[in-house]
Amino acid sequence: MLDQEELLFVVDGKNNPLLPLPRSLAHKKLLWHRTTGIWVINNNKQILCQRRSLLKDTKPGFWCCFFGGHMSPNEEYVQNAVIELKEELGINLSEKDLIPFKILKSDKPTHKEFQQIFACVVNGDINNFKFEKDEIDQIAWIDLDEVRGFLLNKKNNKWVQKPWDKEVLTWIEKI
Numbered sequence: 001m002l003d004q005e006e007l008l009f010v011v012d013g014k015n016n017p018l019l020p021l022p023r024s025l026a027h028k029k030l031l032w033h034r035t036t037g038i039w040v041i042n043n044n045k046q047i048l049c050q051r052r053s054l055l056k057d058t059k060p061g062f063w064c065c066f067f068g069g070h071m072s073p074n075e076e077y078v079q080n081a082v083i084e085l086k087e088e089l090g091i092n093l094s095e096k097d098l099i100p101f102k103i104l105k106s107d108k109p110t111h112k113e114f115q116q117i118f119a120c121v122v123n124g125d126i127n128n129f130k131f132e133k134d135e136i137d138q139i140a141w142i143d144l145d146e147v148r149g150f151l152l153n154k155k156n157n158k159w160v161q162k163p164w165d166k167e168v169l170t171w172i173e174k175i
Helices: 025-027 077-089 144-152 165-173
Strands: 033-041 045-053 099-107 112-121 136-143
Touching: 033 165, 045 144, 045 165, 077 099, 077 165, 099 165, 112 165, 136 144, 144 165
Parallel strands: 033 112
Antiparallel strands: 033 045, 045 136, 099 112
């Protein structure tokens, strides 16, 4: 179950650290905070996607093409990415297995975050992943072109869409 009182790495609008605050308060007050987004791809240019659990506090039941989460105070982006992959999918990777892209800023009326984007190449049957049931209802390998269609369709109401989806997809194609 999600811990609404977990402390988040709260920052200002320039990504400078501030005092940590509970998740519930940071979201309620629309405070800037740090997150990671890890795109898991395979050698067939498929993206491991997830349908978010109905227990999630944001976008429950939506499909999402990345994994990751909120950062704890004093945690580095790459440390969080390794932890999130282990917790959410049971994937044991080291920091050197992650391919960093960049930190992107999302200033939405409902959410304010600095998200470090990573990718990693993992091959395997989805039945071998041990995903966290409180976070994820289902996972599936989906072709890159199909994911692009879901993410760039502005009328799509079943996928988590980020303002940087097109930029990240262009980068993912080159990996």
